[in-house]
Amino acid sequence: MLDIKFVKENPELVKENIKKKFKDSKLPLVDEAISLYDEKKAANSRADELRANRNKLSKQIGALMGQGKKEEAEDTKKLVNAQAAELKELEVKENELETKLKEVMMKIPNIVDPSVPVGKSDEDNVEVTKYGEQTVPDFEIPYHTDIMAHFNGIDKEAAGRVAGEGFYYLMGDIARLHSAVTAYARDFMIDKGFTYCIPPFMIRSRVVTGVMSFEEMDAMMYKIEGEDLYLIGTSEHSMIGKFIDTMTPEENLPMTLTSYSPCFRKEKGAHGIEERGIYRIHQFEKQEMIVICKPEESMEWFNKMWNYSVELFRSMDIPVRTLECCTGDLADLKVKSYDIEAWSPKQGKYFEVCSCSNLGDAQARRLGIRVKGEDGNKYFAHTLNNTVVAPPRMLIAFLENNLEFDGEKYRVRIPEALRPYMGGKEIIE
């Protein structure tokens, strides 16, 4: 969400940005927002006048009553009543305009960073760097759930009966591997100076509507029946919710947090649930990182954050590449975003495992996440988020890249970094 004053002063710049994102249908929103703002200001101005007058008269009534001049007081009441209807109407209008303006402002995309490549869709995303060899072994790699099944590590059939499609039981060493990855990723981030946090796994509708649009909510969020509670789709929801309508002293910045949570998603619409695999499911676990920092430091943090992801995956011997989202593929709130993709020797291509985003001050403005500078200046913070690791999905990459086959037996090699979390085990067989 942009600052309406900025939009008013730079309408052409905002429109150029919309064109760069190939969202031309949003162009009229700019003028609409400006005229709503002007209207709102006018209504507000007039209402303030009426309210000032009412306050003044009310005070007089008080004084008159005190002096026992009842009749004069009654006359003054009539004066107030005479303008009551207009004021009431204006107050309704103020509210309506405010709501409408906010709605429009939320649809106007954030200004993208000049470094972001221009493009229409995800097909125009640009590969930045590859890390590690894209090895394809000389034996046929089974489908990831088949690898798991080979080690008695998964039961989707029972999960189907118990919870339905889109759930799984992880079993034995594979389940342990899953936990090991989470724990390792947690400690990895703690070593980078992040504060570990376990947030609420359910949030109120107020927070939900703050962090996503109605459409997104409908497509993702599970609601608890009879209560104003939703299961989180990612810990980012409850983590960023922690800071809604807060004022943080500048000296507390940057706030760097890494949170663990299960994530619940309906996955309604576009892609749906993948039937066989565990690539897209209703429930998974995720270690996340978020940073709240000063505006001038957000790009530096952006670069640090995606680098952490690369480093983490490389430490588990998984080849990755970074992919920069082009203007057209960038969500409205984002200034710049990299996907980290892991190499899949089975499919012979990369697939998304992390998404690192710099949201500038757009999210902070929308949610009232403010900072008080040492000189007393108040401003909106910059917010960033990135996946550390989402184990079910990363297990796919992990198993495919660390699988060995000697002609008879499959084995999974455990990279050194993970061994302490697997009770010293070097091999799963």
Added chain:
RNA sequence: GGAGAGGUGUCCGAGCGGUUUAAGGAGCUGGUCUUGAAAACCAGUGAUGCGAGAGCACCGUGAGUUCGAAUCUCACCCUCUCCGCCA
């Protein structure tokens, strides 16, 4: 889940329908005094948002009553104490 108490400015805390433009402290800033500090005294300082400004809004949140609400009514949220239940 039940009963009770309570949520007021940076903090403590008064106010329970009309000079409250929120008392009084504490804190903070400046000063007097002092070799310096402490103490004392004097003065200043009261969140935040909107507005060019006069001003408007804001006393947990939202609605309502009223000419006028921190103060009354209703709903909700949160905190504390006790009871119940429970990993």
